[in-house]
Ligand code: ADP
């Protein structure tokens with residue numbers, strides 16, 4: 447019989463004690479479940495005497511948001527721990543260290559990053575992260591390039607792809623991002639005040655065409671090992687340091703999906719600033735910081751990815767076809783812009799929302815932010831296949847806002 451069961455805080459302490467050489471033998475450990483997600487338990491284990499601490503994340507076999515009726519494979523816990531280990535090799539220091547993985551308990555023990563702040567929270571509070579674009583662009587360039595057919599042997603890549611088959615979590619994305627927002631679905635979740643804008647999403651044939659094309663890429667394009675859920679709630683940050691957590695959605699997909707996730711969440715915060723900064727000049731300044739970060743993350747990502755291509759490409763054909771690099775980077779930009787748009791839209795009308803907008807207390811300001819986000823999201827989706835530069839994408843979004 448499997449020993450899997452959701453752990454209590456006390457059981458988490460016993461497991462932490464068993465991690466050799468981590469805590470002093472006689473440590474008085476305390477344990478607190480701090481998970482804010484719907485799919486997992488997260489225990490924070492601390493020893494106040496030594497100041498040592500760690501995090502234990504355990505996958506639940508169902509999504510909490512809908513009770514136990516939505517089963518989810520525990521294999522995502524293996525995928526998360528293996529993705530973290532691989533990402534730490536490819537982008538050292540940009541993800542938490544994994545201390546231990548227990549397959550039976552679907553449990554990953556990892557470095558405690560509590561000295562960082564979840565970037566979404568920080569941005570809501572108006573914090574500027576001057577290094578985030580630098581760090582996230584490195585994370586993206588290294589993890590995407592070195593897991594693709596450009597950066598690794600093509601037969602090894604196929605074998606690696608087979609270790610990251612993640613159908614349950616991909617289904618969440620396929621339904622919640624690419625399907626529900628554009629149809630009548632019981633998964634959708636929005637306030638009656640924006641019914642007209644939600645209806646417009648359901649009746650816009652040219653929008654549906656773009657979403658169908660993007661969805662097809664998500665379903666079929668096994669380009670690189672994605673993080674799969676790279677929103678600002680999956681990023682721990684300080685002004686000096688950036689760490690990416692929570693790769694349980696990792697699978698082989700189109701690179702633009704990860705790049706677009708980060709960009710989307712900067713634009714969601716942009717829309718939310720309708721409330722968070724009252725002073726108009728300060729709000730304009732913070733929004734300029736957000737669009738500069740969109741520009742920086744793409745520009746730095748592109749430069750780093752091209753440098754890896756030029757120095758570490760294992761693929762003769764792309765090496766010997768110089769024009770192919772320009773074609774490839776432009777197509778990647780277009781994918782990122784399209785996926786960013788889809789990710790903005792789903793956070794307004796779909797099941798899962800973001801605090802940047804949902805926690806705005808004033809209903810009128812919240813509605814303005816929701817409508818602005820929908821305008822930005824649809825503008826990005828419609829622009830995607832035509833954009834030739836990140837500047838054009840930012841222009842499309844800001845003009846629509
Ligand atoms: P979920 O997949 O359920 O969203 P996350 O991995 O995003 O789980 O973790 C949920 C929360 O737990 C995070 O927002 C953060 O507050 C806390 N957490 C997760 N990992 C760590 C970590 N390594 N260090 C400190 N806190 C963490």
Ligand code: MG
Nearest residue numbers: 482483484679
């Ligand atoms: Mg969470």
Ligand code: MG
Nearest residue numbers: 483679680692
């Ligand atoms: Mg999370």
Ligand code: MG
Nearest residue numbers: 483675692694
């Ligand atoms: Mg998660």
